[in-house]
Amino acid sequence: MCTEWQSWRTGEAGHELGHEAVGIVVDAAQSTRLKVGDRVIAMPHWGCGKCQACRSGEHIHCTEQRDLLAETGSSCGLGGYAQYLLKPDYLLYPVPDDISTDHAAMALCALGPSFTAIERMQVSAADTVLVSGCGAVGLGAIVNARTIGARVIALELNPYRIELARALGAERVLDPLAPNLVDQIRALTSGYGVDAAIETSNNEAAPPVVLELVRPRGRLSFVTWSGALPVNRITGKGLDIFGSWHWNHDRLGTQMMQRVRDARPLLDLLATHRFALDEVSEAFALQETGRCGKVLLYPNGGQS
Structure with missing residues (x-):
């Protein structure tokens, strides 16, 4: 969970909450990079994958973001506060076997x-x-x-x-x-x-x-x-x-994964609270108080 609680505080409606996620591929479509069962870090936004920014791994700075709902005909699937998420495969970074899902989640907006x-x-x-x-x-x-x-x-x-x-x-x-x-x-x-x-x-x-x-x-x-x-x-x-908006997973993925490995004891302190998806309102209320570090949200009700 990141800054979505600020919209909750002001009463803004939102049905695509969450811009950082780690998950498991359940449908790889025609991808040649990933397969069903792969654990992956889902990077924010939906860069086109073709422009100069995207070709250099700076998808976060792409000015021609893809419209995945229009492409897929889906009515939802862009928010991370959900059981399922739509992503182009080039915005997914495989999680090494020796890194836990919780620790991998810290590679997004936390680190x-x-x-x-x-x-x-x-x-x-x-x-x-x-x-x-x-x-x-x-x-x-x-x-x-x-x-x-x-x-x-x-x-x-x-x-x-x-x-x-x-x-x-x-x-x-x-x-x-x-x-x-x-x-x-x-x-x-x-x-x-x-x-x-x-x-x-x-x-x-x-x-x-x-x-x-x-x-x-x-x-x-x-x-x-x-x-x-x-x-x-x-x-x-x-x-x-x-x-500095985010990190370049194409160019610096290996270094980031090593940072996660090296920081594991500190990451366990940084992730202070965990909630099930149906407890998201309680999680927002906690974030508003500031009495937390990084908060993890589990879409299936349990922890990883």
């Missing part, structure tokens, strides 16, 4: 966006990484950074998520509203600032604050859709800026 951010920023064990916001994506960023040995400082207000961030390996979790936040970060980084930062909070006010916590010639990634940056500060600090 995926920040995996790309860390890869594009070339973060290493020598870096100090700031994670802004400790929702499920931010907590996944902590897991990604700690699994490769980087030092992590996080920003969060929710007490439950502060404790979970610490359990996942954040060295310090600071109040993002603290008036002396810049001074606190400088004190923790020899007066210089963090090497890299990942903004996940989706708070309109966060981007310019996070920018000031990064050292000169540092790196800043956004896994978010809100806020703005002052161009003069980007240029003045010489920062590299990245937008």
Whole structure:
């Protein structure tokens, strides 16, 4: 489960909920890549598979998304909160036998966006990484950074998520509203600032604050859709800026599967709650409180 609870909170109707899923192929149609019984990660969206973005594995950025309902004549099948899901085979990544279904599910929005951010920023064990916001994506960023040995400082207000961030390996979790936040970060980084930062909070006010916590010639990634940056500060600090929506399963699938293997103990902490599909309303209510990490939803009522 990802951000669908926000529509639930505002009362918006939706019959195609869910954009991240792991499942078993029950009908392979004419696919030559997959067969019935294969466990697969279903990547978000429905890229055309033909454009330059899709040919380079960046299906998430395809501007000509396929209309699968029109193609198949089905009235449903696009949402992951369901027993069955329609997907082009090139958007399905086989799950290795040694990785559990629950752990494979973490390769989607839990790890995926920040995996790309860390890869594009070339973060290493020598870096100090700031994670802004400790929702499920931010907590996944902590897991990604700690699994490769980087030092992590996080920003969060929710007490439950502060404790979970610490359990996942954040060295310090600071109040993002603290008036002396810049001074606190400088004190923790020899007066210089963090090497890299990942903004996940989706708070309109966060981007310019996070920018000031990064050292000169540092790196800043956004896994978010809100806020703005002052161009003069980007240029003045010489920062590299990245937008990271999801991960490239064609190019980086092997590396992601190894990240999942390496992170398994932390992933068990990150997935804090599990619900059956008919308990989805209770799951949404829990997510609204913020007292959870990643939440897993099981369409057949039981756990994997």
